[in-house]
Amino acid sequence: MKISVEDVRYIAKLAKLSISFEQAQKMVKEFEGILTHFESIGRLDLGDAQPEPLERDSGTVLREDETSVFEDKKKLFLNTKSISDSYIEVPKIIE
Template identity: 50%
Template sequence: MKVEIKDVKYIAKLSKLSFTEPEFQTLIGEFESILSHFESIDNFDLSDINLDLNADDLKPVLREDKVKCFEDKKKLLQNVKSMRGTAIIVPKIIE
């Protein structure tokens, strides 16, 4: 699949990353390589694979929840940029 620079710039904008022009050219090659790999996977014949073979034997693995009190809250919240009371304020990321 052919990847164009506008596609890579759009992905970079969505992920809020900035690249130089040579880096964009490198990313184009990498994206094309990844997509060609997916195309080769898409060509596998999986018609003879039975996905329900062991479905009856599968059971969810659960662990018991244990409540732990973290004593040093100052250390826990040392990297928080801003708080309101006991709530952590995070920047809005939805456009």
């Protein structure tokens, strides 16, 4: 399958990735090879095959919400970049 640098950059944008023109050029070649291989599935006659949902236990897969006290609050904040009082500070997200 033929694709262009613009196609690759558009997909990168959808995927929330920024790539340079040179990276996009390299990816065009790689993607063409991979997507050509993927096309093999289009040649199969799958007739009326239906994608099936994953098998699960009978009954609902949802469980009741349960609250519990997380004793070690420090542990919860270990991965945050910044804390102000008891709040997690994140970069400004409303512009």
